[in-house]
Amino acid sequence: MKFWGFLFTLLAAVLLVAARRSSSHSSESSSSSDSSDSSSESNWRRNYFRGANCNLRPSASSSVAGNLFLYEKNNGGNVYIKGGLRGLGPRGTEYALTFHKGYPSPGECDRAGDTMDNVGGDFALVTARGDNSGAGVNTNRATIRLEEGFDNSVIGKSIVVRRLSDGKRVACCNVDRAREGHRY
Incomplete structure (x- = not known):
């Protein structure tokens, strides 16, 4: 049981890190212009x-x-x-x-x-x-x-x-x- 709990926690952590990286890339690109604000929003939603x-x-x-x-x-x-x-x-x-x-x-x-x-x-x-x-x-x-x-x-x-x-x-x-x- 401890093994499965560890495995699921590890999986959640990996996916969370990947989502944060994607989110940070989206926020960097959105600061370049107003037209990319909607793009970063759609990127965020796509990775949610x-x-x-x-x-x-x-x-x-x-x-x-x-x-x-x-x-x-x-x-x-x-x-x-x-x-x-x-x-x-x-x-x-x-x-x-x-x-x-x-x-x-x-x-x-x-x-x-x-x-x-x-x-x-x-x-x-x-x-x-x-x-x-x-x-x-x-x-x-x-x-x-x-x-x-x-x-x-x-x-x-x-x-x-x-x-x-x-x-x-x-x-x-x-x-x-x-x-x-x-x-x-």
Whole structure:
């Protein structure tokens, strides 16, 4: 768990430094003339990210848990999903991650509702490498949005991890928008 926390903190720091460098280059170019003020504003917006967090909790009789981070640039495009799962197993067991319409209480994965069919089904597949093993998630989707008010928005929805062999929901989380101005 400490490893994943360190990894996500490191990722956030790298992206923050990159965004600040881009922002400082934009402000240098905007001081040269008034016409470039709007250009620097658009550069800032182009490098600004919208994000969401999802803290996976195990369902009853499961030990699968983890954290997922979702982010996209404010001007749209793909939504990137990164994070990790732990407590997987036994070796070779396959799991699928899917967006669902409901917003259940932590660990009440059966209350997550139906899948969001309009966003493309399973967005990630992971395989256990051993008992109580972990796995990373690193994917992106063009079919979802992190902006409320759209049919394909996943804010206020849930992510369910299900075991493929029997379809059992082993973990779930609610997709909550990150605080305004947070950069990934």
